[in-house]
Amino acid sequence: MSNSTTISSETILSLQNAVIYQDTNLVLRNVDLQIRQGEFVYLIGKTGSGKSSLLKTLYAALPLKEGSGKVVGFDLHQLNRRNIPLLRRRLGIVFQDFNLLNDRSVYQNLNFTLKATGWTNKQLIEQRITETLHSVGLADKGQKMPHQLSGGEQQRVVIARALLNTPQLIVADEPTGNLDPETSDEILLLMRHLAKLNNTAVLFATHDYRILENFPARIIRCIDGRVVDDQAMEII
Numbered sequence: 001m002s003n004s005t006t007i008s009s010e011t012i013l014s015l016q017n018a019v020i021y022q023d024t025n026l027v028l029r030n031v032d033l034q035i036r037q038g039e040f041v042y043l044i045g046k047t048g049s050g051k052s053s054l055l056k057t058l059y060a061a062l063p064l065k066e067g068s069g070k071v072v073g074f075d076l077h078q079l080n081r082r083n084i085p086l087l088r089r090r091l092g093i094v095f096q097d098f099n100l101l102n103d104r105s106v107y108q109n110l111n112f113t114l115k116a117t118g119w120t121n122k123q124l125i126e127q128r129i130t131e132t133l134h135s136v137g138l139a140d141k142g143q144k145m146p147h148q149l150s151g152g153e154q155q156r157v158v159i160a161r162a163l164l165n166t167p168q169l170i171v172a173d174e175p176t177g178n179l180d181p182e183t184s185d186e187i188l189l190l191m192r193h194l195a196k197l198n199n200t201a202v203l204f205a206t207h208d209y210r211i212l213e214n215f216p217a218r219i220i221r222c223i224d225g226r227v228v229d230d231q232a233m234e235i236i
């Protein structure tokens with residue numbers, strides 16, 4: 001099962017000469033970034049360096065005002081009310097805060113997302129929830145309420161929710177930020193495992209250098225208002 005010949009695989013994220021703003025404040029300039037199908041990439045940088053702003057641009061929470069950008073087949077300049085939900089359906093988004101609906105069970109949380117994204121067939125919904133919970137190691141937790149789960153388990157539910165619609169790219173904004181080191185490793189390894197299994201790309205923002213050292217992968221850095229791609233530097 002050699003999956004290492006990704007040289008010719010499809011680019012699923014491409015930014016060219018992009019400029020990232022928060023309101024009128026320039027956060028990042030000259031952003032050139034390409035990520036291919038199935039690639040796992042860290043996005044690092046100090047607090048305030050622009051990681052979240054960059055990720056928000058990818059899922060259309062911030063508009064791309066300058067430069068060009070294409071994410072999972074969508075041109076960031078062609079987004080509108082109608083196709084933004086379609087873009088987000090092809091992305092899996094994972095935040096630091098778990099953002100689960102606390103008044104319903106794990107199963108109901110996933111059910112809510114599937115219904116909100118157009119699923120109607122009860123049997124298919126049930127099947128998808130069961131297999132997704134299984135894939136994150138929570139097969140027996142469907143009936144639990146979020147508060148009955150540990151932080152790591154809650155983040156697994158969030159990952160399951162992000163995977164429901166088989167995204168091509170997972171955008172994870174400091175997903176281990178609220179977890180202890182051991183649980184952080186577990187979540188990181190789970191995401192890397194699932195990404196490999198499904199050939200899903202992951203852009204994983206973190207300022208936890210311990211994770212980078214323990215589990216090396218390609219690194220993109222936000223520094224001094226720019227994005228530096230370590231891989232590109234190696235090629236130069």
Ligand SMILES: Nc1ncnc2c1ncn2[C@@H]1O[C@H](COP(=O)(O)OP(=O)(O)O)[C@@H](O)[C@H]1O
Nearest residue numbers: 022023027045046047048049050051052053054
């Ligand atoms: N909603 C906002 N409105 C205005 N400025 C913001 C907003 N969010 C973040 N910023 C500013 O944008 C810059 C980058 O922040 P952010 O993208 O959140 O960095 P990081 O995720 O790396 O900590 C910071 O200077 C921050 O103060």
Ligand SMILES: [Mg+2]
Nearest residue numbers: 051052053173
């Ligand atoms: Mg941030």
